[in-house]
Amino acid sequence: MMVKELIEKRVISFSVKTQAINYAESHKILNHEVPLPLTHFFDRLAQVESFSQDEFNAFFAELAALEKSHAALHDFFIGLVKAMAVSYYLSIESTINNLIQQIETNVQQGLPLPVRRDSDWQPFLPLLNYLLLTQEPRLQLLHSTPSMDFPGQTPYANQIIQYDLVFAFNALALCHAFLTHPSYQQWDLMKPILPPGYKKTTKNMTNRNEYYPYKKMFKIHAGRVGDTFFYATNGKKIRCTKLQSRRYFNPDKGNNLPSHP
Structure with missing residues (x-):
């Protein structure tokens, strides 16, 4: 499969597809052959399939092999993973928003x-896969691009990757969606996760580890540089909680997601 065929097959958004084609043309990779293991990986990623840790590591090994020989192709595949993650989230967004509304209504009414x-x-399952991939330190571009240009993501897309994927998981975990599937690649699916870059909730919250951040408050208090406020719930109360960001961020630590050596 050629890069141009992979774009047609896996990029849903018209604007992202146009940017991906422009990127591939400008870097002369549009007619480049996609390594067969990566073709298979993207085919499976688009389906409702589970991956083993070894399979994820094999994907990152394929990327690492391209770092020196073909940096543009390396960055293209990373941009494609992120674009697919955003497209997947948008496909479940209404379901997640309805679930969050149900959670808030039930908590406010004192119902289970x-x-x-x-x-x-x-x-x-794709949500779990995209969370593991997008929060993995090895999924980094070799060359930065303007924020609106592929393989970089728009600010809106980055918000989805940084926050909305996490909140979708937490809403589902709160409602025991993973009760019969309690772990995935050594990841405890019964525990809340934090947006990448944040290490803990506010210190004065009792039993703060029981609270699941599920929605961002788009309001930053004056003087609170580096802190972001979220709504979080333990199923009985809803709190506005402050998450403290790390000065130096290592995505695979402090968020209950497994790390991949």
């Missing part, structure tokens, strides 16, 4: 949280 059916975790 809604419970997802035992089989409901399976359609969200």
Whole structure:
């Protein structure tokens, strides 16, 4: 499969597709052959399939082999992973927003949280895959691009990758969507995760590790540089909680996601 065929097959957004083609043309990789292992990886990533840690490591090994020989191709594949993650989130956004609304309504009325059916975790396997990939330190561009240009992502897309994928997982975990599938690649699916770059909730919250951040407050208090405020719930109360950012961010630490050596 050629790069141009991979773009046609895997990039849904028209604007991103146009940018990806322009990037591939300008770097003379549009007619480049995609390594067969990467073709298979992207085919599976687009499906509802689980991956082993070894399979993820094999993907990153393929990327590493391109770092010196073909940096533009390396960055293209990273941009494609992120574009696919954003497209996937947009496909489940209305479901997640409805679930968050149910959670808030039930908590405010003192009712138990809604419970997802035992089989409901399976359609969200891609969410787990995209979380593991996008929060992995090895998924880094070799060359920076303007924020609006592929393989970089728009600010809107980066918000989805940094926050919305996390909040979608937390909303599902709150409603026991993963109860019959409690772990994935050594990742405890019964625990909340934090947006990448944040290490803990505010110190004065009782049992703060039981609270799941599920929605961002788009309001930063004066003087609170480096802190971001979120709504979080333990299923009984909803709190506005402050998450403290790391000065030096290592994405695979402090967020309950497994690291991949």
